Amino acid sequence: MSRAAMQGCRAHEDCFANRGGVCTCLKDNDFGGRDCPFYKPADTVRKENRGQDGGKFHGNQ
Template structure:
């Protein structure tokens, strides 16, 4: 995605997706005056991203 297509976001400078005032995740960040529902502080996301099961979720279930 080109930088021109990325959305400027100055609401949460500490968000995991904010890189230099630009949202790197969302194509549209207009939530009708409400706060971004995807906002997560970068330090919180980094701490929670390490999973015990290597990222596998329900890998041994039979369907």
């Protein structure tokens, strides 16, 4: 997906999906004035993923 097609997002700069003010997960981030339901702080995601093997042994086999 090209950077131009990605949605700008300034709501949560610490979100795991926010890269330079651009949402890398959603094509549409207009939630009618409500907060993004997909927001998760990047440090929380890093802590949750620590110790996982990335599907190396349990993934698509």
